[in-house]
Amino acid sequence: MKKILLAILFAAAYLRFTGIYPGYPPYHADEGMSYSQGIYILIDGTLDANGYSLHYAYPGLIPILNALFFKLIFIPFSWGKFYISNIGMFVDGLYNFPLTTEESNKILQLSILGIREIHVLTWGRIIAASVGVGNVLLTYLLAKKMFAKEVALLSSVFVAVNYRQVLNSHLALPDIYNAFFLLLSLLLTYRIIDKPSIKSYLLAGIGAGLSFSTKFHVYAIPPLLLAHFYFHFKNKSALIGCLFDKKIFIAGLSIMVITLIINPYHFIHFEQFREQIVDVSLKYKTGKNEFDFFPYSYLYHYGLGRVTSVLVILGIISIFTRFKEKLMLLSVIVPFLIVITFLTGGGFYTRNFITVTPLLMIFASAFVVQISKSVPKKVGLLIIIPLIGLALFENISKSVVVGNEYRQEWNYLITKKWIEENIPPGSKIAAHSSVNFDSVNYERLPFDQKHNYSMEEFNDADFVAINLEWMTNEFYWWMSQGTMNSLKYWNKPVELLEEAYPALVIREYSDYSIFSITNPALAPESDFVVVKIPDRDVRVKNLLLEFTFNKNEKVNFRSWSSNYFSVDNIKGLMITHVSKLEGLNSRDGFVFVEYFKNASDATERKNRTAVRISPRITSSEFTKQQFAHAIPKNSSYAVVSIGVYQESQSDVYFDKLEVFEADVSEDFGGWTPNPIKLDTDIVFPNSHGNL
Numbered sequence: 001m002k003k004i005l006l007a008i009l010f011a012a013a014y015l016r017f018t019g020i021y022p023g024y025p026p027y028h029a030d031e032g033m034s035y036s037q038g039i040y041i042l043i044d045g046t047l048d049a050n051g052y053s054l055h056y057a058y059p060g061l062i063p064i065l066n067a068l069f070f071k072l073i074f075i076p077f078s079w080g081k082f083y084i085s086n087i088g089m090f091v092d093g094l095y096n097f098p099l100t101t102e103e104s105n106k107i108l109q110l111s112i113l114g115i116r117e118i119h120v121l122t123w124g125r126i127i128a129a130s131v132g133v134g135n136v137l138l139t140y141l142l143a144k145k146m147f148a149k150e151v152a153l154l155s156s157v158f159v160a161v162n163y164r165q166v167l168n169s170h171l172a173l174p175d176i177y178n179a180f181f182l183l184l185s186l187l188l189t190y191r192i193i194d195k196p197s198i199k200s201y202l203l204a205g206i207g208a209g210l211s212f213s214t215k216f217h218v219y220a221i222p223p224l225l226l227a228h229f230y231f232h233f234k235n236k237s238a239l240i241g242c243l244f245d246k247k248i249f250i251a252g253l254s255i256m257v258i259t260l261i262i263n264p265y266h267f268i269h270f271e272q273f274r275e276q277i278v279d280v281s282l283k284y285k286t287g288k289n290e291f292d293f294f295p296y297s298y299l300y301h302y303g304l305g306r307v308t309s310v311l312v313i314l315g316i317i318s319i320f321t322r323f324k325e326k327l328m329l330l331s332v333i334v335p336f337l338i339v340i341t342f343l344t345g346g347g348f349y350t351r352n353f354i355t356v357t358p359l360l361m362i363f364a365s366a367f368v369v370q371i372s373k374s375v376p377k378k379v380g381l382l383i384i385i386p387l388i389g390l391a392l393f394e395n396i397s398k399s400v401v402v403g404n405e406y407r408q409e410w411n412y413l414i415t416k417k418w419i420e421e422n423i424p425p426g427s428k429i430a431a432h433s434s435v436n437f438d439s440v441n442y443e444r445l446p447f448d449q450k451h452n453y454s455m456e457e458f459n460d461a462d463f464v465a466i467n468l469e470w471m472t473n474e475f476y477w478w479m480s481q482g483t484m485n486s487l488k489y490w491n492k493p494v495e496l497l498e499e500a501y502p503a504l505v506i507r508e509y510s511d512y513s514i515f516s517i518t519n520p521a522l523a524p525e526s527d528f529v530v531v532k533i534p535d536r537d538v539r540v541k542n543l544l545l546e547f548t549f550n551k552n553e554k555v556n557f558r559s560w561s562s563n564y565f566s567v568d569n570i571k572g573l574m575i576t577h578v579s580k581l582e583g584l585n586s587r588d589g590f591v592f593v594e595y596f597k598n599a600s601d602a603t604e605r606k607n608r609t610a611v612r613i614s615p616r617i618t619s620s621e622f623t624k625q626q627f628a629h630a631i632p633k634n635s636s637y638a639v640v641s642i643g644v645y646q647e648s649q650s651d652v653y654f655d656k657l658e659v660f661e662a663d664v665s666e667d668f669g670g671w672t673p674n675p676i677k678l679d680t681d682i683v684f685p686n687s688h689g690n691l
Helices: 002-017 035-044 061-085 087-091 101-113 115-146 149-161 163-168 174-189 198-215 221-234 239-243 246-262 264-268 270-283 294-303 306-317 323-343 350-355 357-374 377-406 411-422 468-475 483-488 501-511 599-604
Strands: 428-431 443-445 463-467 513-517 528-532 535-548 572-583 590-596 610-613 623-630 637-643 650-667
Touching: 002 115, 002 149, 002 377, 035 061, 035 115, 061 087, 061 101, 061 115, 061 174, 061 198, 101 115, 115 149, 115 163, 115 174, 115 323, 115 357, 149 163, 149 357, 149 377, 163 174, 163 294, 163 350, 163 357, 163 377, 174 198, 174 221, 174 323, 174 350, 174 357, 198 221, 198 246, 221 239, 221 246, 221 323, 246 264, 264 270, 294 306, 294 323, 294 350, 306 323, 306 357, 306 377, 323 350, 323 357, 350 357, 357 377, 411 513, 411 528, 463 468, 463 501, 468 501, 501 513, 501 528, 501 610, 535 572, 535 623, 572 590, 590 599, 599 637, 623 650, 637 650
Parallel strands: 428 443, 428 463
Antiparallel strands: 463 528, 513 528, 535 650, 572 623, 572 650, 590 610, 590 637
């Protein structure tokens, strides 16, 4: 058994440490609460170090642990590495020995910590990966204590390969720690059932205090109370004796003492603490009081996997076997799910479920072992082996992607290098500020939804460089719905999302790509596409279609579409329209053309081959606008539609629309576009940032 456990822990470590460097690029907004806050504890010499702006929104345990490991392991090791690798510099007198204070401080910042503490970020992720391996071990120990070795081994395997446990072990976020200290707390709490001594209550209280000081979660307290009441119920103690047992007060006092020791400045600066907690509560939509099924959909499709989810549900349903143990696990899981998916909108941030994933794995494992012992051995093997194999495969196949991708250089650095090596200096590049390149040698033009966004809106640009991570921000609305709509969107509404203006823009850019680099959605990264804007020569030949509208009737998105028409033997189209815009938004309504390979697809508006979009309307008076383009390859039919980007902020009116056959030549200045088919899960994330 020990050899098997060691093999499981080795596999868990491999999946978690592979890809730690370079890793997720380069910062996650919430990672500062661990590594950044931890290093500032050392730099400032106080637990109240304010290197992270929201340090009162989180408890102090994680940054304290990071600071401890930095102090004892990473900084001494880095200094040793520096001295060994620079021994020649000391011999030649280029460095003083010992170093002067000025030299020491400079080397500390640049060589030891790294610019913007980039090395510290890697240290923090190494610690998180180690804690992730610890989750596997603690799951084994807890399941063994509650059930049996078979359940413990299977549970640890499930946690070792679980996709979300692996993914988030690559990030210095609180969730992996949260799972670790919750497991530790449950392990210590279970001692009360076996040995209800003062020591057991004291340790259980310390464990619950540590769990609370990880993320201000109280989920370690219900099982502690349950274990206490179970002990007294088993021994038929009087209710008064149960309620006033001094041991439960010792546990409660130890929780408060641990909390105070770890978080003293949260109490000293209570107003700041309260303000930040209120902000977090608003972000999490506290008081929502409506069930949201998106988190369960995510767990089913990605976080646990389909087969594993079914095993978990069956394990929970079979609660009446090993009732005591399963009830203790449910005393954590049920309050957690109520808070995350009913009382708040916390389920939108799917990484929160990492906290209880190991407990869910114990349910799945207990069910599998129970079934194997309930049927003849040969029958059990025929059932169990395929079940376990499918459950493991659906997670391993995702988990290995994480390490493989995060071993690669960051996409933004590859994109920067490509731009500077391939695009001629002096070129005009339209790009969001998140796209990194040398702005001295290039003229950067603004890229923003409120100003210029689609290809036709960049008349002055030579190239457009887009960051898909930034462009996909408008595709999250379906993840935060009321009960009925969240059931409606159990499966991601891809067809509906494809209709959104930003999605149309992305699909058009895809046809004009000259460079792209993307990560699989399973290992989220910043994904980039560079586009060459062509110079078009347009010669109008004849009018194909003409449409008139009620000038006083505003239009909505796709409130009007033409019938499909053939574009075979046509080189290009020119569209003109007379329209106006009223409202808050300075840019809104537009015309777009969808292309299809055959008439049936055009009729049903599916499987389009390409889309082309006009500039958005800007005039408050009826004004004529036009745009033209070459017919995309493999396109035989077209449909012209009217679109509105933000209907709630604008009123858009049309008077006339004309479609002309035209000879359109597109000059790419020596470049050859390489159309790409972007993965739907990259364009439309499965969760917030696919994390």
